[in-house]
Amino acid sequence: MARRELQEINSGSMADIAFLLLLFFIVSATMYTDMGLVRKLPAMPDENTVQEEVNVKARNVFVILVNRNNQLLVEGQHMNIRDLRAAAKEFIANPNDNIDMPAKEMINIKYFGKIAVTKKHVISLQSDRGTSYEMYIAVQNELAAAYNELRNELAIQKFGMKYPEMEKNKHYKDQCDAINEIYPMQISEAEPKNTGV
Numbered sequence: 001m002a003r004r005e006l007q008e009i010n011s012g013s014m015a016d017i018a019f020l021l022l023l024f025f026i027v028s029a030t031m032y033t034d035m036g037l038v039r040k041l042p043a044m045p046d047e048n049t050v051q052e053e054v055n056v057k058a059r060n061v062f063v064i065l066v067n068r069n070n071q072l073l074v075e076g077q078h079m080n081i082r083d084l085r086a087a088a089k090e091f092i093a094n095p096n097d098n099i100d101m102p103a104k105e106m107i108n109i110k111y112f113g114k115i116a117v118t119k120k121h122v123i124s125l126q127s128d129r130g131t132s133y134e135m136y137i138a139v140q141n142e143l144a145a146a147y148n149e150l151r152n153e154l155a156i157q158k159f160g161m162k163y164p165e166m167e168k169n170k171h172y173k174d175q176c177d178a179i180n181e182i183y184p185m186q187i188s189e190a191e192p193k194n195t196g197v
Contacts, residue, residue: 060102062091062123066139068130081138088146092183094118111158111178119184126190143187150183 064084065073072079074087094101102118109115123143127136148163155163159175166172166179 056120056122057103059100060118060120060122062088062121064123064125064139064143066125066127066131066135068128070132070135072139081135081142084139084142085146085149088123088143089150091123092118092121092146093150094121107181109178109181111175112182115182117182121186123187124190125187127192129192129194131192144185147183147185151179154179154182 063075067073072081072084074084079087091101094104097104097116102121104116105119106114106116107119109117125139125143127139152163155161155166155175158179159166159172161172163176163179166176
């Protein structure tokens with residue numbers, strides 16, 4: 001009886017199939033590209049620059065703490081993330097000239113003339129190392145939205161246009177700069193700590 005030889009499986013096309021499957025999964029995978037923060041960082045200081053310690057009055061600082069349980073403590077009070085934007089807007093603008101909120105200064109701004117602004121306000125954000133990225137981004141989004149809404153309201157009131165539309169049009173650069181001078185985004189972020197809370 002003659003022995004039959006075992007037939008070999010042609011494995012030459014397996015590499016092609018594996019490559020095509022890999023390519024399929026790479027192309028079809030969902031990539032989140034819109035996550036993150038858009039911030040313009042200040043220029044690096046000169047090496048010879050001596051940093052001065054700045055004294056900031058307590059009324060000019062809006063303190064936000066986020067613990068490892070993703071809970072907000074704003075100005076010493078627990079706050080829901082849904083209420084943060086409105087609280088930040090009130091602090092930044094200080095519409096009622098509240099003595100517990102940022103002091104207003106009269107400054108001369110192009111297109112607006114003499115106007116009272118909270119020039120020295122600062123939003124101080126401190127988070128715990130255990131704070132989730134989602135909560136950190138949510139807090140940042142609410143703070144950015146507070147500034148954007150204030151700028152938009154002022155743009156509509158003064159120029160009859162929405163602020164984002166003005167930003168897209170190079171002819172309104174000076175007007176946008178004036179609005180940014182009234183509501184400068186001043187968010188100070190401290191390095192995350194292990195608060196244990």
